Amino acid sequence: MSALDSLSLTAIPPEDEALRGEVREFLARAMQGVPAHVRAKSWSGYDSAFSRELGRKGWLGLTLPKEYGGGGRSPYARYVMVEEFLNFGAPVGSHWIADRQSAPLILKYGSEAQKRFYIPPICRGESFFCIGMSEPNAGSDLASVKARAIPDANGWILNGQKIWTTNAHNCHYMIALVRTSGTAEDRQKGLSQLIVDLKLPGVTVRPIRDLSGESHFCEVFFDNVRLPADALIGAEGKGWEQVTAELAFERSGPERLYSSIVLFDEWLAFVRTPQGRTREALELAGRIVAQLAPLRAMSIAVTGKLAKGESPIVEAALVKDLGTGVEQLIPAAIADDLYSRQPQDIPMELLHTLDYVTQVAPSFSLRGGTRDILRGMIARGLGLR
Amino acid sequence: MDDLLTDALRQLLADQCTPQLVREIEAGRPAAPFWKLLEESGFADAMVSEEMGGAGLSLADAFPLLELCGTYAVPVPLAETIVARAVLAQAGLERPPGSIALAECAASTQGGLRCDRVSFGRVADWVLAARGSECLLLPAREAESTPAVFPLDARLAWTEAGVESALRIPGERDLLSLRACVIAAQLSGALMAVFTRTLQYANDRNQFGRPIGKFQAIQHQLSVISEHTFAARTAAQIGCQSDGGMPDRLRVAVAKARTSEAALEVAALSHSIHGAIGFTEEFDLQLYTRRLHAWRQAAGSESYWHGVLGEELVDRRSGLALDLLRATTDM
Numbered sequence: 001m002s003a004l005d006s007l008s009l010t011a012i013p014p015e016d017e018a019l020r021g022e023v024r025e026f027l028a029r030a031m032q033g034v035p036a037h038v039r040a041k042s043w044s045g046y047d048s049a050f051s052r053e054l055g056r057k058g059w060l061g062l063t064l065p066k067e068y069g070g071g072g073r074s075p076y077a078r079y080v081m082v083e084e085f086l087n088f089g090a091p092v093g094s095h096w097i098a099d100r101q102s103a104p105l106i107l108k109y110g111s112e113a114q115k116r117f118y119i120p121p122i123c124r125g126e127s128f129f130c131i132g133m134s135e136p137n138a139g140s141d142l143a144s145v146k147a148r149a150i151p152d153a154n155g156w157i158l159n160g161q162k163i164w165t166t167n168a169h170n171c172h173y174m175i176a177l178v179r180t181s182g183t184a185e186d187r188q189k190g191l192s193q194l195i196v197d198l199k200l201p202g203v204t205v206r207p208i209r210d211l212s213g214e215s216h217f218c219e220v221f222f223d224n225v226r227l228p229a230d231a232l233i234g235a236e237g238k239g240w241e242q243v244t245a246e247l248a249f250e251r252s253g254p255e256r257l258y259s260s261i262v263l264f265d266e267w268l269a270f271v272r273t274p275q276g277r278t279r280e281a282l283e284l285a286g287r288i289v290a291q292l293a294p295l296r297a298m299s300i301a302v303t304g305k306l307a308k309g310e311s312p313i314v315e316a317a318l319v320k321d322l323g324t325g326v327e328q329l330i331p332a333a334i335a336d337d338l339y340s341r342q343p344q345d346i347p348m349e350l351l352h353t354l355d356y357v358t359q360v361a362p363s364f365s366l367r368g369g370t371r372d373i374l375r376g377m378i379a380r381g382l383g384l385r
Numbered sequence: 386m387d388d389l390l391t392d393a394l395r396q397l398l399a400d401q402c403t404p405q406l407v408r409e410i411e412a413g414r415p416a417a418p419f420w421k422l423l424e425e426s427g428f429a430d431a432m433v434s435e436e437m438g439g440a441g442l443s444l445a446d447a448f449p450l451l452e453l454c455g456t457y458a459v460p461v462p463l464a465e466t467i468v469a470r471a472v473l474a475q476a477g478l479e480r481p482p483g484s485i486a487l488a489e490c491a492a493s494t495q496g497g498l499r500c501d502r503v504s505f506g507r508v509a510d511w512v513l514a515a516r517g518s519e520c521l522l523l524p525a526r527e528a529e530s531t532p533a534v535f536p537l538d539a540r541l542a543w544t545e546a547g548v549e550s551a552l553r554i555p556g557e558r559d560l561l562s563l564r565a566c567v568i569a570a571q572l573s574g575a576l577m578a579v580f581t582r583t584l585q586y587a588n589d590r591n592q593f594g595r596p597i598g599k600f601q602a603i604q605h606q607l608s609v610i611s612e613h614t615f616a617a618r619t620a621a622q623i624g625c626q627s628d629g630g631m632p633d634r635l636r637v638a639v640a641k642a643r644t645s646e647a648a649l650e651v652a653a654l655s656h657s658i659h660g661a662i663g664f665t666e667e668f669d670l671q672l673y674t675r676r677l678h679a680w681r682q683a684a685g686s687e688s689y690w691h692g693v694l695g696e697e698l699v700d701r702r703s704g705l706a707l708d709l710l711r712a713t714t715d716m
Binding site for chain 2: 268295380384
């Protein structure tokens with residue numbers, strides 16, 4: 001019938017589930033005393049010291065081969081690990097992109113020299129990557145990127161601009177999607193991925209303040225940046241296919257379910273008190289569970305496909321769209337619940353956490369592919385002509 | 386292997402359980418000949434042990450069969466009979482011929498028993514109901530039957546004498562969860578049927594010189610239908626995750642709540658995409674969307690099961706919500 005018929009219930013193998021106890025024990029200690037409104041930042045929380053500590057424990061690059069400093073584990077092991085990180089609100093933002101997609105990309109498309117150079121520091125939590133895709137005039141229409149790298153005797157000369165680059169101001173490298181041959185009319189053809197050392201002359205990073213008052217994403221300007229020849233990752237002109245495969249990694253994980261979970265647990269703690277418990281709150285709690293549980297099962301099923309070497313792009317997009325819907329429902333519904341009560345009952349920390357998540361909630365269905373783009377993709381992937 | 390069984394049932398239903406048949410039985414044509422055909426196929430014994438003449442499937446293995454009952458809008462309680470016969474077999478009892486509906490009952494004022502809104506109550510041969518520390522298998526023929534809302538459903542009432550002569554199955558059983566479980570599975574099948582038909586319609590129907598599926602608004606609505614359909618199917622599978630014959634109540638809560646939420650959304654969206662033709666009796670869509678609503682309403686709509694999950698999470702657990710998610714989804 002369709003691709004989604006093969007998305008069936010999948011078990012996390014016991015050897016991977018076994019990681020959970022140790023990770024949870026560590027997180028319970030590490031996050032003790034950290035207030036909910038801080039933990040609610042989830043993978044937007046940056047802490048390079050924390051990332052290095054995880055690297056020392058061998059918890060980064062979990063799915064990468066041991067010969068490059070990785071853990072040699074399955075995607076399920078990473079799933080268990082990441083699920084715990086997100087539910088505790090651990091500040092995993094610094095290494096997040098490098099660990100989730102940049103290292104797997106370099107492993108898949110990189111030369112041996114590139115793998116040996118870039119992957120071990122990522123696994124140690126010492127090297128942070130960002131993604132250079134969007135430009136001011138190329139958001140949903142990513143194929144219209146204009147940043148251009150022209151080959152010269154020594155490598156490449158890069159000019160152009162990227163925007164909405166998460167964490168660029170704290171990163172060492174960017175993997176940028178740029179045009180290396182042809183013209184804009186060629187669209188997906190002639191694009192390549194280049195690894196850009198953000199310390200190079202000609203690179204300017206400018207953080208952008210978002211509506212919550214934080215600066216997670218950035219503009220990045222390239223003014224005649226000289227890149228070595230081996231900045232190219234994979235094949236010249238094959239950047240589009242490489243990016244598309246990368247998206248299956250980006251969209252499939254538990255982070256599409258748990259962006260609001262710290263808020264949910266904080267609210268739950270309140271509902272569990274005598275003054276917090278109401279019938280309406282109970283049903284809301286149950287409603288969220290009923291929506292998240294099948295999504296968790298689907299997310300694990302997608303992980304299972306990744307573990308088999310498949311590229312479940314449509315399935316991942318579907319889980320992401322549904323997941324971000326629940327992530328946005330949580331602050332909206334909790335706000336109605338709390339603000340229909342008497343004000344003196346509600347803990348201030350809970351309200352701060354709710355306020356933060358409410359403000360950043362629109363970004364859940366923008367980042368990693370907007371809802372509108374995903375829905376078109378899903379429909380066509382399922383057989384709409 | 387259950388894939389062969391599933392394919393066999395699918396073939397049988399595709400051939401025999403046509404939209405025409407569904408309409409006829411809903412309109413009052415006797416269901417007995419169609420039931421006889423199903424009885425002879427052996428599928429009703431799918432969960433009865435092999436020693437006792439069945440296929441020995443667990444509830445988890447039987448999910449595809451239960452789901453097919455929804456995909457084909459089977460107008461008799463085949464899914465219910467499959468699980469009910471497993472209950473009887475497991476209790477070491479003979480399984481009488483005939484279909485079995487599951488029901489919740491209450492003592493009636495005259496000393497007998499009353500079951501409101503019995504799904505398939507108008508066409509079933511037997512009704513399996515829980516009463517305290519035992520279950521009763523009551524003959525539907527001997528009940529006073531009054532129409533319920535859905536054409537195949539009924540309110541059934543037995544006199545005290547009628548109750549006395551019912552077969553007793555000792556032991557307390559959560560038949561409400563069992564019923565909700567098989568309805569969730571049928572909802573999953575019906576949702577798949579609606580999704581498939583709506584996708585087909587969007588590809589076939591041309592307006593403004595192209596298939597309507599080329600329009601972004603239609604693509605988005607279809608995408609939302611597919612999201613609900615696949616989340617619901619996953620939820621229904623979760624509900625059937627049991628090595629034995631009886632489901633886990635919390636998993637059923639996830640299943641029935643999520644399939645019910647999906648049913649409401651998908652029914653509305655499918656009618657939106659089909660336009661006026663989908664609103665006719667003659668067009669088959671309504672056979673399914675009426676069932677989406679009926680099954681959403683049966684054995685507890687979503688808020689009921691949200692309450693079940695909420696009570697568990699709030700009153701009986703401390704710590705991360707994640708751990709309840711794990712408890713319901715881990716295999």
